[in-house]
Amino acid sequence: MPSYVSSSAARDSRDRRNNLMPADPVIKPYPLPESELCRTAVRIVRKLRDAGFDSYLVGGCVRDLVSGKRPKDFDITTSARPEEVMQLFSRSIPVGASFGVVTVVEDGNNFEVATFREERDYMDGRRPEKLRYSKTPQEDVSRRDFTINALLYDVTGGNIIDFTGGLADLRRGVIRTIGDARTRFSEDYLRMLRAVRFAARFGFTLDPEAVGAIRELAGKLTLLSQERIRDELTHMLTGPNPASAFRQLSEYGILRVVLPELEAMHGVTQPEQFHPEGDVFEHTMLLLRHLAYPSEETGWAALLHDVGKPGCRTVGEDGIPHFYGHDDVGSRLAEQILKRLKMTTALTDHVTAAVRNHMRFASVQKMRPAKWRRLLADP
Template sequence: MRENNQYTMAKEIVATLQNCGYIAYFAGGCVRDMLRGQREFNDIDIATSARPDQVRAVFKRVVPVGESFGVMLVLCGKTSFEVATFRRDSSYSDGRHPDHVYFSTPQEDARRRDFTINGMYYDPLTDEIHDYIGGQKDLEKQRISTIGDAKERFAEDYLRMLRAVRFAARFSYTIDAATRDAITLLAQNITRVSAERIFQELDKMMRGPTPDIALALLDELGLLQYVLPEVAAMKGVAQPEEFHPEGDVFAHTKQVLSFLPTHPSSSLAWAALLHDVGKPPTQTFEDRIRFSGHNTVGARMAEKILRRLRGSNKLCDEVVAMIDNHMNFMHVQQMRKGKIKRFLSRPTIEEEIVLHRADCLASHGDTDNCRFLRSIQEEFREEDLRPEPLLRGKDLIALGLSPSPRFGKLLSAVYELQLEEEVETREEALAWVKKISPKRMVCIGERT
């Protein structure tokens, strides 16, 4: 493990606790990742025999974040480290938190954790691994296994079923038979977990290195129908083979996810996952299979899904805009200069181009429109694509026009002329407005 600044600070905390007579180790995910060959860490948790009051006595800057569960934050400069007391848990009546905790030993502490690969400890002072639950063996076999009885572990916190999927997809590991069987049996219980926590796990999956594998596992294990029923509905929805030789809408969506860059943003990942969610309800069979208006329907559905999962307003707005616009890419090479400039000035355009490329690669394979848009971007500078408007509302008022709903259309028309380079100065824009009759103003906006 490379000793970066965070590692050094965490090691000092362990050394301080050990010098005071307590057992202290690095714990959990950082140990797993170290054994997998990861060299640097941004999140190191510490487990210790010191109780919360003893941790508070040892360190000057301590914040209790879960003192009843034995969890404290030790502050080192601007960095904080979670320091948790070894414990064993009683039953979990609420399906998330233990009813009672009992401070105990490293061995018992390991047995309460979720998966074997997450249940190991590392002593940075002696460079020793402490593995009481077979985590190293499962790492070698590249296998996700619960610690102890799988049904009991999941009943303690049903979110662990999604975590099993995330780790399996992230590391390209298998899920052992007992763990798979328990998830399949208990899948419906995922609905007992809060929407916020489900969203966080799904978001990590979709932003991970293999979101397509995560989606396939969610479906195989029976979880998808409960967390994203609208996505599960894509299965079996046929598409015209001449445009989609890859198969149905669900197969296409998995392919799109596979063509995303590694670790995409949340907005790009969710837009890719949901871009065709409107196809099942819009499918028609006329001269061929069609999905008329599926982008608009899908945008509305995506908004409902993300609101239900408590996604942020920003994420919701960006994903909805991207899905609603994704079919317009087929027309970009026929757009007038002003319209293509406005198209490329969209706040999410960079991610939309990436999404369109993945969409094409997952179907017909033709990425000409992406290359065309990139060539236009190279042709125009940023200020050419997004110039400051020559006129604003106050300029129209100064001309003696009364504020009305037509203001927006008029300003939009002037801006379109500006993008087309038909008017280049404020004076030319004002002159154009002056010669527009009230009757013609009604039709303004049809150019776009």
């Protein structure tokens, strides 16, 4: 087992004061799954180690192992520089070499191999201005976003190595930043969306400090590209619990920034005899609760199907709300939203057609899942 000593005593002391990591890591024996993908990843790590470099499995693959899920991909962290990785592996792609990342192609699969590094001086809340290679794995994991994503796996000893408290947070079901939440989110504002996505995906709660920082910084999401926001929202919509994700986006003040048209659904009351679930936002969440791992088209169609209602609400002489023409208005509004998010033409056309034709739906509470899935998929 290597000696985990920071290259700077002053930095190590400062990191402990800021709760970036404990003085000593938690080390837990853990078996690897029997899969060809895992065996290939281990072979890459061993080759790096045999060449004299420190190397570990890292991040989401280790998190998923602990959670009892089979990883779909494996990331690797190493003391080897990008040029040294490329010398060792003939089939490698320097897609992110300037940021210390090389893609190694083995057995037809891609493995991201990243050099131990520190990222400094995030000037725009999107990307680091400076990158410095570091010497130790604990310096590398201390730059990551959340404790559950900072776990290492030592293939030689068969141990999980935890410098940040990620194992405890996995047991508690908590999404917690590494160190100060405001600092972590300010480095890359997209991390606020990622925090919500992970919370919804795993059924976890957000650490109170993270919630406070998100509410304070949510307005900064306007500084990000629409494409990055789009991709995170799509991940939420196509995940296991999209309703939970979008409820949290609204609760923490994110939805009014990234999708104000959805936030406008709050308080838009509907006829109780048709919609006992409540206002338009609650109705939309009801539909999303029926979805788990939908296609992009189905997810976006469900989210936007009633987006025209807030602007079309009228009240008749009998006091009953009406939403005449909201399907056509919603279709045009959905097109504006999807174009703003730089969606493909094919997806935009599919979703706007679904919104325009969604009045063919019966009451969502009584509809068989097969029926509304069919209508969303083939508008």
